[in-house]
Amino acid sequence: MGRYRNISILGAAIIFQILGLAVQVKRSTDNQSARLIRVWTVSAITPFEKAIVRVQSGASDMWHNYFYLRGVRQENRQLKEQIEQLQLEQVRLQQDANQAHRLQTLLGFKEQFIAKTLAAQVIGSSGSDQSRTVYIDKGSRDGVKQEMAVISSTGVVGKVSAVYRTTSEVLLINDQQSGIGAILEQSRLQGVLKGKASGELVMDKIMSDESVKAGDKVMTSGGDLIFPKGLVIGTVAKITKGPEFLEVSVKPAAALNRLEEVLVITQKEEREPISPAAPTRAADILAQRLPSVPDKPPTPVHSGVPASIITHTATQAAGATNPGATQPAASMPASGNRSANATAQAGGNQATTTPPTLKPANISTPPSNAGAKLPSVNTAAKPVAHTTQTQPADSGDSPQ
Amino acid sequence: MNLTYTSREQIEVYRFSLPVAIFVPLLAVFLQVFLPLRFPFVSIFDLPLLVVIFFAMARRSPVTGLLTGAAIGLLQDSLTRQPIGLYGIAKTFVGYGASSLGVKLDVESIGTRLIVTTAFYVIHEVIYFSVARGMVRLDLHWSWPHELGSAIANAFLGVLLFAVMDRLKQRA
Numbered sequence A: 001m002g003r004y005r006n007i008s009i010l011g012a013a014i015i016f017q018i019l020g021l022a023v024q025v026k027r028s029t030d031n032q033s034a035r036l037i038r039v040w041t042v043s044a045i046t047p048f049e050k051a052i053v054r055v056q057s058g059a060s061d062m063w064h065n066y067f068y069l070r071g072v073r074q075e076n077r078q079l080k081e082q083i084e085q086l087q088l089e090q091v092r093l094q095q096d097a098n099q100a101h102r103l104q105t106l107l108g109f110k111e112q113f114i115a116k117t118l119a120a121q122v123i124g125s126s127g128s129d130q131s132r133t134v135y136i137d138k139g140s141r142d143g144v145k146q147e148m149a150v151i152s153s154t155g156v157v158g159k160v161s162a163v164y165r166t167t168s169e170v171l172l173i174n175d176q177q178s179g180i181g182a183i184l185e186q187s188r189l190q191g192v193l194k195g196k197a198s199g200e201l202v203m204d205k206i207m208s209d210e211s212v213k214a215g216d217k218v219m220t221s222g223g224d225l226i227f228p229k230g231l232v233i234g235t236v237a238k239i240t241k242g243p244e245f246l247e248v249s250v251k252p253a254a255a256l257n258r259l260e261e262v263l264v265i266t267q268k269e270e271r272e273p274i275s276p277a278a279p280t281r282a283a284d285i286l287a288q289r290l291p292s293v294p295d296k297p298p299t300p301v302h303s304g305v306p307a308s309i310i311t312h313t314a315t316q317a318a319g320a321t322n323p324g325a326t327q328p329a330a331s332m333p334a335s336g337n338r339s340a341n342a343t344a345q346a347g348g349n350q351a352t353t354t355p356p357t358l359k360p361a362n363i364s365t366p367p368s369n370a371g372a373k374l375p376s377v378n379t380a381a382k383p384v385a386h387t388t389q390t391q392p393a394d395s396g397d398s399p400q
Numbered sequence B: 001m002n003l004t005y006t007s008r009e010q011i012e013v014y015r016f017s018l019p020v021a022i023f024v025p026l027l028a029v030f031l032q033v034f035l036p037l038r039f040p041f042v043s044i045f046d047l048p049l050l051v052v053i054f055f056a057m058a059r060r061s062p063v064t065g066l067l068t069g070a071a072i073g074l075l076q077d078s079l080t081r082q083p084i085g086l087y088g089i090a091k092t093f094v095g096y097g098a099s100s101l102g103v104k105l106d107v108e109s110i111g112t113r114l115i116v117t118t119a120f121y122v123i124h125e126v127i128y129f130s131v132a133r134g135m136v137r138l139d140l141h142w143s144w145p146h147e148l149g150s151a152i153a154n155a156f157l158g159v160l161l162f163a164v165m166d167r168l169k170q171r172a
Helices: A001-024 A032-065 A072-107 A282-289 A307-320 A333-345 A375-390 B018-038 B041-046 B047-059 B062-077 B086-104 B110-134 B146-170
Strands: A111-125 A133-136 A148-150 A154-163 A167-170 A178-183 A190-195 A201-207 A217-220 A232-241 A245-254 A261-270
Touching: A001 B062, A032 A111, A032 A133, A032 B018, A072 B062, A111 B018, A133 A154, A167 A232, A178 A232, A201 A232, B018 B041, B018 B047, B018 B062, B018 B146, B041 B146, B047 B062, B047 B086, B047 B110, B047 B146, B062 B086, B086 B110
Parallel strands: none
Antiparallel strands: A111 A133, A111 A261, A133 A167, A148 A154, A148 A261, A154 A167, A178 A190, A178 A217, A190 A201, A201 A245, A217 A232, A232 A245
16 A cells, blocks of 8 residues: 555545536636635735835836936926827817717717726736736725726726735736727727737637728727727737638737736716707707808798708808807817816826817818717718818818 | 666755745745746746756655645646646646656756756646646647747756755755
8 A cells, every 4th residue: 555655645636636627617607616725825925026016116216206317307398399289189189079979969879988097006917828817906995896997008908807805816808718899990890809828819700801901900899898998909910811700910009918007997987978958960960060150040941951952051161160160168068078088087197178269170080989880970071071172272171 | 977876875855944845935936926027038937837846856755746736836826817726736746756756866967957847847738738628628829849948948947946946955
């Protein structure tokens, strides 16, 4: 018996672990059985990680805040110039956003906003190439819950997969078990973004007869109910044609192997845009956008006028419109401004509320985000674009 | 120098103090999960595996070796999102094998350490992949060039690490 002692113990140890594995695989939906050992290990390891990260960031802060100030004045000047340019750009984008909101209102579209985020420090990883997860220094004590979206300043990072008291585990988007609803910015094709065993990020469920271009931006579609719509995931790197579906390789925007700080989206809001009391026609929406269009006299003759003529008239009026006289701030849907603020909050910045009268409305450019998802935008925009060509004198795109 | 022992008298069995036996595996697991964040290339190393091999070869007791392997493997498993036991099973085998081999080979020489570590790394990966695919149905990507490259890198790191950890050994 003594001769077989070692091999018997080896057999027992292996059988014990195989049984444990079998139980976990069987209860794959309920991972609680294995939770205790995870809690112990995470509690033993993460305090050291936190301590090192804090010492490291403290030393780094001291260096950057006190010793490494050369060139700050020049950098400050450059940043101020950049802010001015961005403010101008923001005004243009605000116009597009406002138009999109009005059209969403028309369709009773529900919008999702990032209402609250929580900054967290990445303190550790799983240490295995087969499991792409990281640990952050915020847990249930800080309000983190399972399935919350995690983003960085550059793009989507992943979702919270396990929550402990002071730490949380984040499943990265390139893990095999991860899946995100994604949409291509240009073609508006939707698919599911998944990780592969090699750590590559692929978007599948796109039919092979569709056209996808390398470099196209990939955004969240909001279909997974975890990530709000419109967050940048990455760009298309390579397209491989399969028999039925395309395999689109995506280069993630966030540096997933060098994460330091992330934002956990702790609160999302879903609101319906404030809908007008009476149903509004597309022509009225355009008329709202172009305040110089005179009110239609309430004669029965006008009620039968085709929409194309109304659009044409409206656009003609747009040509004569004073570029400065755009949509009055008071008539903007409240959600439009809130959206801008919420988005800015997610990025850690306060939105600048510059009045939208600095630049004329860009009527020949359809809103980049809402254009494809709402077919009515295109139908409303097409006549405008056509009429703009006939009136090159003022296309509404002139610089300030 | 002979690689194999000719008699039982030549075998030197070592033991480790309790703090070393607890702290070194914990440190290895800690570094394994912490360093790849700062230096992504570090993820090709398997520090806990090197510690298992070192402890098993020094103690030369198959039972202690397999138990050390199982404990370190389960610890490593609990920090991943995968079912607990994948690393545990692989490292149990490695702990048992390394300690059994330690009885027969002179594991103090650099050449032996290089060969043994390379071989055990490959064995570890083969067992891990087999269990992960066969039992857990994980879709893992096996690449011989990558595995062999990692095995050699781990062997070289192991030689350096073993030289440092030799100082922690106590004669039993």
